[in-house]
Amino acid sequence: MTGYAMRRLLLAIPTLFVMLTAIFVLVRLVPGDAASVILGDQANAASLQALRARLGLDQPVHVQYLSFIGNILIGDLGRSLSSGRTVLQEVAQVLPSTVELAFAAIVIGLVFGLPLGLAAAVRRNSWIDYVSRVVSLVGLSFPAFVSGILMLIVFAIQLGWFPVLGSTGSGGGLAERLRSLALPALNLGIIMTAYVMRVTRSAMLNVLTEDYIRTARAKGVGPMKLVVTHALRNGLIPIITVVGLYFGTLIGNSVLTEIIFNRPGLGKLILGALNARDYTLLQGLMIIFAVCVIAVNTLTDLAYGLVDPRVKYE
Structure with missing residues (x-):
């Protein structure tokens, strides 16, 4: 390893x-x-x-x-032409907000996508399978800016459950920060849920037909233990892959989400740099995004080895 x-x-x-x-x-x-x-x-x-x-x-x-x-x-990405501050200072100011949003969206996707995918695979062609596939189709069909606007209209304006402006100020308490984070995270989490659900269902359908699963079932292994202990671990690699690949999609969708919900973050920083024609800041942000994507992909590859020790280079 x-x-x-x-x-x-x-x-x-x-x-x-x-x-x-x-x-x-x-x-x-x-x-x-x-x-x-x-x-x-x-x-x-x-x-x-x-x-x-x-x-x-x-x-x-x-x-x-x-x-x-x-x-x-040496860690010098230059200075912003519009603000005069270093690119790292500009990024450090908004990066926690973007990381918070991305982490929340991934957690939502895993919490809802994994159980839906497992249930759809175990109960193939049942009503649970059909409902899960419809949920996945809806999540993949709606662009992030459309679902974000609909959420704002329904849950923030009409029902008043969440703040209209999703800015995360440092002066608010934990409850207020969670309320401001809820809608943006759900907006991205729905897409994540759809990806995870579809990949989990496909991976588990393949694993559940393997000989060792039939042998374990014949030996009297319970359904829950059979799925969680024997099948799920061998189906985790494609799930880990989609989580790693979704990080790049998440960056693109976060731009629109942060604008719609008025959240500080890298998305709004990119838009501001484009409007200001801030050449240095844009170049620095591209470098940071490249480093983040490569880091996530590397961590994804390392996770393969932890999940399945057979994964190695000859």
Whole structure:
């Protein structure tokens, strides 16, 4: 297991290097000079030259690239052009809110998706199976911004159960923070539930037809122990995979969710950087997202080894 973990961690290094190189290239493939995009078409030549020098765009491409990689290695992602604060300071201010939302959505997805998927597989073609599949279909059919608006109208405006503005202020108590978190987390959790339910059902249907399951059933192993102890563990790998892959989808959906529910977070920070044409902040956010996705994928691979010791590289 130790060798497998080391190989996965070492593999993440070139993956991260490729991602950083792709970000460097993509940012510079944007039509027009970055300084012209930031300052606009009416900027004079002196202003453009000063901004290019400030961003290091007046250097040769290979010098820019080496400086880009070197700054990342020492943790310097630059300064926001609009606020003057470092990118890490900007991110640190809103990152806890996004992590809180993502964690809550994943918990909701696992709490509801796993039982629904297990019940649908064990009671195949029963009313439980049909209801679970309908719930999954609804969760996958509604875009995050549509379900978010509907939740606001019904539960916040008409019923008044939750606050309309989902901002998480530090002055509120735990109960108030949970109330403000509930609707955004449910909005993303519904999609997570649909993914987990479908994958769990598919994985368990395959596992329940294996010979060792029939042997355990013939030996008199109880239904609950048979499903939880024998079948579920062998069906966990695709479930872990979908949770890891959903993290990337969660980032995209969180942008709309944070805007709809007026929550601080990386989503609103991205939108603000786009509106302000904050080239440095956008590049820094892309790097942080890349690091987060690679980290989650690496943790997902490590979880494979914990769930199934047979998973290893030859």
